[in-house]
Amino acid sequence: MTTGAVEKPAPAIADVVGLAGLPTSRLRPRALVLAACFTVACALVGLAVGPTPVPIGGIVESILGHLPLLGVHSHLSATQTAILWQIRAPEVVLGLLVGGMLALAGSAYQGVFRNPLADPYLLGVSAGAGLGATIVIVYGSVGAGSDPYVLPAVAFAGALIAVALTYLIARGGRGFGTASLLLAGVAIDALLGAIQSYVQQQAPGTINQAYYWLLGSLAGADWHDVWLIVPYCAIGTAVVLIHRRTLDVLSLGDLEAASLGVDVGRVRLTVIAGASLVAAAVVSVSGLIGFVGLIIPHAVRMAAGSSYRIVSPLSMFVGAGFLVLCDVIAGRVLAPQELPIGVVTAVIGAPFFIVILRTRRAGGAS
Amino acid sequence: MTGVAGIECVDVHVVLDHHPIVNGVSVDVAPGTWTTVVGPNGAGKTTLVHAIAGLVDSTGEVRLGGRPIGAMHRRQRAQTIALVPQTPVIPPGMNVADYVSLGRTAHLSAWGGPKPGDRAVVADVVDRFDLTAFADRPVASLSGGERQRCVLARALAQQSPILVLDEPTTGLDLAHAQAVLDLIVETRRRLGVTVLSTMHDLTLAGSYADRLVLLAGGRVAAAGRPAEVLREDVLTRHYGGRIRVLDHEGTIVVVPAPPDGAP
């Protein structure tokens, strides 16, 4: 090749090496399609399974019946249609949203903290939302006498306030790092948790209600819950996905990322804000569902590669389907009792988590 | 890409955690030359080069290619000066191709991904550094020497006219250290980059650099050609210890002197 300062090497090299061979990570369309199919399949399972038998054919027919110009008519009874579209469908859609957002937020937090063991509740989202919800349950007039959307609004505000507090505490000076954030998160968790216990003691009769909310549940979801959180989910998703390449750069550490031209502080703040926004939004309507944000990005990493260009988008789809499946299990395994969904995700998630820890300790590069 | 750009520092001070580390350093690196900063542990070598790279706050003036660093947007700065850090962070699971591609970060637009031009640059640098065979292997699985080549490749993928190397031979045996340094020589010859490095090994430093700067206590204790700086009196004054400087067929060799009384 010619020596001297050449801007571009001769096309021959670019053809041979750049296009044919260099194995950089990218999100292959096939992986995306596979993930999307998984999500759709889980959604169908969620629509089909329940205490009342509704045939899958009838479900598909009913869905198609809603699409214009197809001329398909549903043969389900009025009761079955009501169950399908007013009870199951909102729960499934909410499950998809919550699962997808928790997994996406988990991947974002793992990228920002450079730690695959981070989860979206690290900076106080859960403590803040829990405190907000407990305050409403104990002091508010709960039940439909008051506006039923007070609780989600206060939980949402609580979550965001907690994250803001964590951030403010961690700002020792300029360029504070992930370690300060983590410690501040621990402190806020402890503080808000203590206040929450105190508040709860003021009305021991409501402990059941608060406990049930804290364990997380998708039952009783209606379409309004879904629309309520869609805007926040859209904004937060956009923020996180836009930064997916930058998260890969962040994995080099603050110093090297800065040397590559990244505004580390601003990126960290932006990604945390976006991830916390979606986490707060879904937690406010579904309670605290654990393990999804932690294990789904991990599973995706193990299956498809550790670049955030792959992990973040795929985690959304996989997390969405996964949570719907957990919801089905929660509703059916002890029927007619409905298990809190947080129990199911923990039962599945904890062993998975242990497996992750063991493979990491064994030196697995993942 | 690589035009020519030099470094000018005037009275640079860096204070970290209330401790003054760099105390009024003025150093110039002419475009296309190789300057190595040497000095005892704790002299502030790493902090100085970080300040020059704009990665740590400093007072005083730092100009890269004639432009003050404060006036540069961080992307511009990254396109002007590239850093090979002392202890690079190797993300587990990242393969060589991805790792080297990170060097293009400052050239990518906010919205799009890498363009064919970016990919070509990466492919070229991977080829030159004989990393093509490892391209899909995790960087963490490579040997020390191969890993250092990856880090260097990433820095070169940045296509910056100034290259900063902080202790590039740490942890490498003699052969691998030489290989890395030879690569830098080759790159300088081909692309005309300006090189600023820090080094522990005074002999190696003297063999490869055009100019040496001896830093002690955050101040410039001596600066000049290797022969001017690598002198027993200068080194003993600032390093302490027993030092002997030998000239072997034109190569300056710095060795520890044996204890008193030994032959």
Add this chain to the structure above:
Amino acid sequence: MDSSIRTASRGRLAAVGGVALVLALVAGACGSSPSSTSTPTTTAPAATAPSTTAAPSTQQTTTTTTAKSAYPMTVKSTAGTAVIKARPTRIVSLSATATEDLFAIGAGSQVKAVDSYSDYPANAPRTRIDALDPNLEAVVNYKPDLVIVSDGPARFNAQLAKLHIPVVNEPAVANLTQAYGQLEQLGKLTGHLASADKVVADMKEKVHRLVGEVKKQNPPLTYYYELSTAPYYTVTSDTFVGSVFSLLGLHDIADQAGVHAAGGYPQISSESIVAARPDLIFLADTGNQGGQTPATVKKRPGWSQVPAVKTGDILALNPDIASRWSPRIVILMQDVVREVQKAER
């Protein structure tokens, strides 16, 4: 303090003893009449034979009372053995139902303190003592000579026993018969047996009349009884309130999961309720017990197809009456019968 009470009570004891003897004879006569099904306690006047009769439902624990004259009385309940030396005049009631019963049978003047949940009648001496977690000192402060509890903490009962304060457990009942039995036992304990019998007879007559006002439906009308939302909790017919509805010929949709599911208080999913298509809905989570109303029920997603919602046969119950087994249960039955008549085809 104690000695003055003892002197006073000894002075009254003679008078009361005589009256009690007469009452006991009368009670004995009433007790053997065929219409009353036996409660767990039977009093044999001037006889010491303890007798136990197994109640129709096995849930009720057996309590025995022996009496020569009415006092001293020995009462065994799951709270232990209580010896009541004389007619109690300083009763502390830690049971909302027992409070209502005591005042209904005319023993109100003997009640010195009731717990925070005992809000009926309004002139009951309400305190801040929590029936679920009673403060021993607060209770002892009233110098009670009888404490009535209802499935309260066992440790509390043990502490009272150590202080030689008689405590009697009147647990939650499974049917009306057992409720009548508790009224009569309280009558015996407080020396108002005749009055208690009158109250019971009155209740029986009203219940009989109300049952007659309901037409037999074939197939029977179904109902869903709501204890709470998020998650939905309901009752099976194996509970007291469930048994009352069964008397009126109504069929509980929660029975499909088995009458003994979750001890009578199973959780139920929204879907199961909608799929069961109940003809009637009864809300016990109204007011400050959950704020549900027929209007809020109608808004629930998917419930518009439920027959009870379509016809508007949703009845908000008084949550206090619905959770107790006092004479006021008749009021609840009246409201339910009215609703059923509306729904009858």
